[in-house]
Amino acid sequence: MPYIPNTPADQEAMLQAIGVRSLEDLFAMVPPELRLQREPAVPPAMGELELTAHMTELAGRNVPAGQAVSFLGGGAYDHFIPAIVDFVAGRSEFYTAYTPYQPEASQGTLQATFEYQTLIAQLTGMDVSNASLYDGASAAAEAVLMAIHATKRSGRVVTAASVHPEYRQVLATYLANFETGLVTLPTSQGTIDPETLAAAVNDQTACVLVQHPNFFGCLEDVQELGEIAHRAGAMFVVAVDPISLGLLKRPGQYGADIVVAEGQSLGNAMAFGGPYLGILACREPFVRRMPGRLVGQTVDRRGKRCWVLTLQTREQHIRREKATSNICTNQGLLALRAAVYLAAMGPQGMRVVAELCLQKARYAMERLSAQPGLEPSFDRPVFKEFVVRATDGQLDRRLDAALRNGIFAGVPLARWYPELADCLLVAVTEKRTKAQIDRLVETVK
Amino acid sequence: MRHRQAAQLLFELSHPGRRAVQLPACDVPQRRLEELLPPGAAAEAPPPLPELTEPDLVRHFVNLSTQNMSADTHFYPLGSCTMKYNPKRNERLAGMPGFADLHPYQPEATLQGVLAVLYEVQEMLAEIAGLPAVSLQPAAGAHGEMTALLVAAAYFRDVGQQRTTVIIPDAAHGTNPASAAMARFTTLEVKTCGKGLVDVKDLAGKLDARTAVFMITNPNTLGLFDGQIATIARMVHDAGGLVYLDGANMNAILGIARPGDFGADMMHFNPHKTFSGPHGGGGPGAGPVAVRGDLAPYLPVPAVVKDPSGFRLDYDRPKSIGRVRSFFGNTGVLVRTYCYLRTLGPQGLRRVAENAVLNANYLLSRLKHFLVAPYGDRCTHEFVVSASRLKADRGVTAMDLVKRLLDYGFHAPTVYFPLIVREALMIEPTETESKATLDAFAQALFRITEEPPDLLHDAPHALRISRPDEVQAARKAVLAWKGNAER
Numbered sequence: 001m002p003y004i005p006n007t008p009a010d011q012e013a014m015l016q017a018i019g020v021r022s023l024e025d026l027f028a029m030v031p032p033e034l035r036l037q038r039e040p041a042v043p044p045a046m047g048e049l050e051l052t053a054h055m056t057e058l059a060g061r062n063v064p065a066g067q068a069v070s071f072l073g074g075g076a077y078d079h080f081i082p083a084i085v086d087f088v089a090g091r092s093e094f095y096t097a098y099t100p101y102q103p104e105a106s107q108g109t110l111q112a113t114f115e116y117q118t119l120i121a122q123l124t125g126m127d128v129s130n131a132s133l134y135d136g137a138s139a140a141a142e143a144v145l146m147a148i149h150a151t152k153r154s155g156r157v158v159t160a161a162s163v164h165p166e167y168r169q170v171l172a173t174y175l176a177n178f179e180t181g182l183v184t185l186p187t188s189q190g191t192i193d194p195e196t197l198a199a200a201v202n203d204q205t206a207c208v209l210v211q212h213p214n215f216f217g218c219l220e221d222v223q224e225l226g227e228i229a230h231r232a233g234a235m236f237v238v239a240v241d242p243i244s245l246g247l248l249k250r251p252g253q254y255g256a257d258i259v260v261a262e263g264q265s266l267g268n269a270m271a272f273g274g275p276y277l278g279i280l281a282c283r284e285p286f287v288r289r290m291p292g293r294l295v296g297q298t299v300d301r302r303g304k305r306c307w308v309l310t311l312q313t314r315e316q317h318i319r320r321e322k323a324t325s326n327i328c329t330n331q332g333l334l335a336l337r338a339a340v341y342l343a344a345m346g347p348q349g350m351r352v353v354a355e356l357c358l359q360k361a362r363y364a365m366e367r368l369s370a371q372p373g374l375e376p377s378f379d380r381p382v383f384k385e386f387v388v389r390a391t392d393g394q395l396d397r398r399l400d401a402a403l404r405n406g407i408f409a410g411v412p413l414a415r416w417y418p419e420l421a422d423c424l425l426v427a428v429t430e431k432r433t434k435a436q437i438d439r440l441v442e443t444v445k
Numbered sequence: 446m447r448h449r450q451a452a453q454l455l456f457e458l459s460h461p462g463r464r465a466v467q468l469p470a471c472d473v474p475q476r477r478l479e480e481l482l483p484p485g486a487a488a489e490a491p492p493p494l495p496e497l498t499e500p501d502l503v504r505h506f507v508n509l510s511t512q513n514m515s516a517d518t519h520f521y522p523l524g525s526c527t528m529k530y531n532p533k534r535n536e537r538l539a540g541m542p543g544f545a546d547l548h549p550y551q552p553e554a555t556l557q558g559v560l561a562v563l564y565e566v567q568e569m570l571a572e573i574a575g576l577p578a579v580s581l582q583p584a585a586g587a588h589g590e591m592t593a594l595l596v597a598a599a600y601f602r603d604v605g606q607q608r609t610t611v612i613i614p615d616a617a618h619g620t621n622p623a624s625a626a627m628a629r630f631t632t633l634e635v636k637t638c639g640k641g642l643v644d645v646k647d648l649a650g651k652l653d654a655r656t657a658v659f660m661i662t663n664p665n666t667l668g669l670f671d672g673q674i675a676t677i678a679r680m681v682h683d684a685g686g687l688v689y690l691d692g693a694n695m696n697a698i699l700g701i702a703r704p705g706d707f708g709a710d711m712m713h714f715n716p717h718k719t720f721s722g723p724h725g726g727g728g729p730g731a732g733p734v735a736v737r738g739d740l741a742p743y744l745p746v747p748a749v750v751k752d753p754s755g756f757r758l759d760y761d762r763p764k765s766i767g768r769v770r771s772f773f774g775n776t777g778v779l780v781r782t783y784c785y786l787r788t789l790g791p792q793g794l795r796r797v798a799e800n801a802v803l804n805a806n807y808l809l810s811r812l813k814h815f816l817v818a819p820y821g822d823r824c825t826h827e828f829v830v831s832a833s834r835l836k837a838d839r840g841v842t843a844m845d846l847v848k849r850l851l852d853y854g855f856h857a858p859t860v861y862f863p864l865i866v867r868e869a870l871m872i873e874p875t876e877t878e879s880k881a882t883l884d885a886f887a888q889a890l891f892r893i894t895e896e897p898p899d900l901l902h903d904a905p906h907a908l909r910i911s912r913p914d915e916v917q918a919a920r921k922a923v924l925a926w927k928g929n930a931e932r
Contacts, residue, residue, distance in 0.1 A: 004800050014804075033675075035701060045788060045792065051534065051788060090536075097725075099727040105513070123494065166768055170768045269540075269777070270547060316620050321623060330585070336726065
C-alpha cells in the first residue's frame with residue numbers, strides 16, 4: 001500500500017501491544033449496522049506510472065496559456081512568474097508545514113509571513129495587512145463585515161456595477177442573513193458618477209465598496225469617491241489590482257480605510273480559478289477587527305527577535321462564535337509566493353510591469369477600435385484591461401476565428417451584463433508581445 | 446552553522462540599485478503617461494519595496510525554510526490536522542501547465558480535461574460521504590461549514606420555517622460556532638458526558654422548534670466515535686433539524702462508515718488533511734461539501750455536469766445560495782485530491798483508516814502508562830491525553846512537555862484543545878508513520894516526564910528561539926517592519 005510503512009509483522013506486534021486480536025477489533029466503537037458493507041465505489045488503484053499517463057492525457061484535453069495567446073482577464077491574469085517563486089514555494093519545509101502554532105518550530109513560516117504583511121503594507125500604502133484570506137471576492141465580503149461592525153451601521157452597503165460581478169455575488173451571499181440593504185450603483189459610462197454616489201450614501205451606510213481599476217479596466221475617481229463616503233461617515237473599501245500599484249497612487253494615499261485584492265497576479269498560477277490569494281489591509285484603528293491570521297514581532301526569553309501569531313483573541317480558536325471571522329486555514333503558501341514575487345520585482349520591477357500593461361493595453365485598444373465593427377465601450381482611462389463592443393453584432397464569429405487561430409481574445413460580458421451583450425473584456429499583460437497583439441487584431445477583423 | 450541572512454528581514458538586506466527581475470523593453474509605440482492617466486492617478490514614486498538580487502533571495506528564503514519543522518522533516522502529530530505524507534508525484538502532476546495555466550473563463554471546450562477531473566472528484570466525494578450532491582466551491586473547511594449553514598438557512602426559509610439555532614458540542618473546533626455566527630445563527634452548546642460522547646439527555650433538553658442544525662464531528666475531537674449518532678440523528682430529525690458532520694476526522698472512517706449512512710444530512714471534507722494535500726504553512730486547503738438530495742438546489746453555483754457532448758459548468762440552480770467565492774474553487778488542491786484517490790482505490794481507502802486507527806491506538810497504549818488517558822484505552826485515529834497529574838505533582842504543564850519535545854526533534858501535538866480536558870495533548874500520528882517513529886516518540890515523551898521541571902519550563906533549548914513573549918507581541922502589535930534596526 002502506498003505511503004503506509006506498517007508491514008503485516010508491524011501490525012501484528014502493534015495489535016499485541018494494544019491487546020486486541022485484529023484490526024477489525026479496533027473499530028468496535030462503530031456500531032455494525034452503521035458500517036459500510038461493501039467496498040467504496042471509486043475507481044481502481046493506479047500506480048505512479050499509470051497515474052502519470054492518465055493525468056498527462058487529461059492535461060492534453062486542456063488548452064493552457066502556453067499553447068494559446070491569452071487576452072483573458074476579469075480578475076485572473078496571465079502574468080510572468082519568475083522561476084524563483086516556484087523554487088522557494090517548492091521547499092517542502094515551507095509547503096509541508098502547517099499553521100505556525102509552535103513559534104519555535106515555525107520561524108521560517110512566521111518570518112516569511114511577517115515579510116509578506118510588510119510587503120503588502122508597502123505596496124498598498126496601508127498600515128497593516130493580514131496573513132491572507134481565501135480570494136479577492138471573499139476578502140471584499142470580509143472587509144464589508146468589518147465595516148458593518150466597526151461603524152455599527154448595518155442599514156446599508158453601497159457598491160457599483162463596475163465592481164467584479166462575482167465579488168458582488170459573494171458579498172450578497174455573505175449578507176444574506178443580515179438586515180443590510182445592498183445598493184448597486186449603475187455605471188453605464190464605465191465608472192461611478194460621484195453625484196450618484198453622494199445621493200446613495202446616508203447615515204446608515206456602513207461602507208462604500210469600489211474597485212480600482214474596475215472590472216472594465218477603467219480608472220475610478222477614487223479621491224472624490226472616498227471623500228463622499230467619509231462625509232457620510234461611511235468607510236471606504238477599495239478592491240485593487242496589485243499589479244497596478246507599481247504605477248498608480250496607493251490606496252493609503254487616497255483615503256482608503258480597507259484595501260482588498262486578488263493576489264493571483266503576484267506570482268500565482270491561474271489554476272482554473274484557485275487556489276488564489278485574498279489580500280486585506282487596513283488602517284491602524286481597525287486592526288483589532290481584522291479577520292484572519294496576524295503575525296507580530298516580539299522577543300524570546302533570551303531577548304532574541306522572533307515572530308509569533310498574535311492578536312489571536314480575534315480568532316475562532318479563542319473567541320469561537322464571537323470571533324471576527326470563522327477563517328482557520330487560509331492561503332499561506334500563496335502568500336509566500338506573493339512575497340517572493342514582490343521581493344524579486346522590487347520597486348523598479350513593479351513599475352516596469354505596470355507600465356508595460358498600461359502601454360500594451362492602450363496599443364491593443366487603439367488598434368482594435370480602429371477596426372470596422374469594433375469600438376471602445378467606454379471613454380475612460382484604462383489600466384491593463386478594456387471593453388470593446390462589436391457594433392455589427394458579430395462578436396461570436398470573431399471569438400471563434402480567434403480561437404481557431406490559437407487566441408483567447410477576451411471574456412464576453414453577456415453572462416453578467418445583458419446591456420453589454422456584444423461586448424468583450426480584453427486584458428493585455430506584460431507577457432503579450434506587439435506581434436501577438438497585431439495577430440489578435442488581424443484575426444478578429 | 447549560523448545563517449545570518451535568515452535572521453535578517455528582506456528589508457534589512459535591501460540595497461539600493463539591486464534588482465532580481467529584468468523585463469523586456471516595451472515593444473509597442475509608447476504614449477506619455479500624462480496622455481494615458483488622469484492627473485493625480487499615478488504615484489509620485491514606486492512602492493517602497495526592498496531591492497534585492499536573486500542570489501540574495503535564494504539564500505534568504507532557503508535558510509528561512511530550514512527554520513521550520515514540517516511533515517517532510519519531522520513527525521508532526523497535530524491532532525485533527527492529519528499531517529500525513531504529501532505525495533510528490535501529485536505535486537508534479539497538479540503543477541503541469543495543462544492544469545496550472547488554465548484561466549477560469551476559458552471556453553469550456555478548452556477545459557475538458559480539468560472539468561473531467563473535477564467531475565470525478567464530485568462523484569468520488571459523494572460516494573465517500575454517502576451523500577449525493579457535492580459542491581467543490583468552498584476554499585477551506587471553515588468556509589465549507591459556513592456554506593452548508595447558509596444552505597440550511599436557505600432551505601428552511603424556502604420551506605417556510607423559522608429556525609434560528611445551531612447546537613454544537615462543547616468539544617467542537619472553534620470554527621463550528623464561528624461559522625454558525627457568520628451565517629447569523631445563534632449557537633447553543635451541548636455537554637460532552639464523562640465517557641467523552643454527546644450527552645444525549647442534555648441534547649434532548651435543547652432541541653426544539655428553533656433548532657436548524659446540529660453540528661457534530663464524528664469521530665469527535667477526543668478521537669472517539671460516537672456510536673449514539675444514529676439515535677442523535679433521529680432526535681434532531683424528529684425536532685425538524687438537520688445534522689451537519691464536520692469531516693475533519695474522516696481519516697478514521699474512510700471505507701469503514703459513511704456520514705450519509707449514519708444520519709448526516711450535510712458535511713464538509715478537508716482535502717488538505719484527509720486527502721494528503723500539503724498544508725502549505727497555513728493553506729491552501731479546500732472545503733468541499735456534500736449534502737442530501739433535497740438540499741442540492743441550494744448549493745453554490747456552478748457545479749460540473751456531464752452532457753452527451755462533454756463536461757460543462759452548470760449555473761441553472763435558481764434556489765442556489767449563490768457564490769461563496771470567485772471562480773470555480775481551489776482547483777489546484779482538488780487535482781491533488783483526484784491523484785490521491787486514484788492512487789488509493791477502494792481498498793486503499795480502508796487501509797488508510799485501518800492504519801491510522803492502528804497507529805493511534807498503539808501510541809495510546811504506550812503513553813497511557815505515564816500520562817492520564819481520560820477516555821480509556823481505545824480511540825480512533827487520534828486521542829487526547831492529559832498532563833494534569835504531572836501539573837499537580839510537579840508543576841509541569843502540557844506546554845512544558847511539548848516545548849521539550851521540540852528539542853527531541855518532534856513537532857508538538859496540539860495542546861489545550863479540546864477545551865473540556867485540562868492540560869490536554871491531542872495526538873494524531875496518521876497512517877504514514879512507522880512503528881519505529883511512534884516508539885521513539887513515546888520514549889522521548891516518557892523521558893521528558895522524568896526531567897527536572899526547570900529544564901522543561903524553559904524548553905526548548907536546542908532551537909534558535911525559545912518561549913517568545915506573546916504578551917508583548919499582542920500589547921505592542923508590531924505587524925509590519927517600519928525601519929527598526931535589527932536586534
